[in-house]
Amino acid sequence: QKEVEQDPGPLSVPEGAIVSLNCTYSNSAFQYFMWYRQYSRKGPELLMYTYSSGNKEDGRFTAQVDKSSKYISLFIRDSQPSDSATYLCAMRTSGNTPLVFGKGTRLSVIA
């Protein structure tokens, strides 16, 4: 079992839908949780950065961390075709320890 599990999809939704993406993990020492967006042939771009449990909102994006369940989520409201990309969850224990990534979920938002 990998440390971080993420359903690779693909996930296809109509424009305007609410998208829910999630990851589970096994290492209870993870403290820093991130979501990256990766367009085709580009590097990952940081979307959300959360420390420990709780919610964080930024525009149409909301990140949730539930450490008791070892479960993190990313919600995208009013999804747009430009949101079509692969979404990667990532996490690390502390300091400059390496990020551990999920496999990524490929999302398509259809106009």
Add this chain to the structure above:
Amino acid sequence: GAGVSQSPRYKVAKRGQDVALRCDPISGHVSLFWYQQALGQGPEFLTYFQNEAQLDKSGLPSDRFFAERPEGSVSTLKIQRTQQEDSAVYLCASSGGTNEKLFFGSGTQLSVL
């Protein structure tokens, strides 16, 4: 610079050739990471530098892989005697320090024929 820059953007190598991949981190960033991303997978950690010191190389898959950052800025990832299984995108990322956000370059896509 404005972002993390990697070169070349694409590299095709014959099996057995040596390759060198370059990373220019964001100016002033002390931490630099290399990741390998196979098709359809998330990035996998290779190695980490803080300034010129290589603090973690536990992710390097074999002794054919070597990384350096001699002056604490530009880094080079070298792969000797490339094999087909080395085909992947190699990503470089940098951050300003401990617990700082990590910024990625666009990667070098390596194809070994």
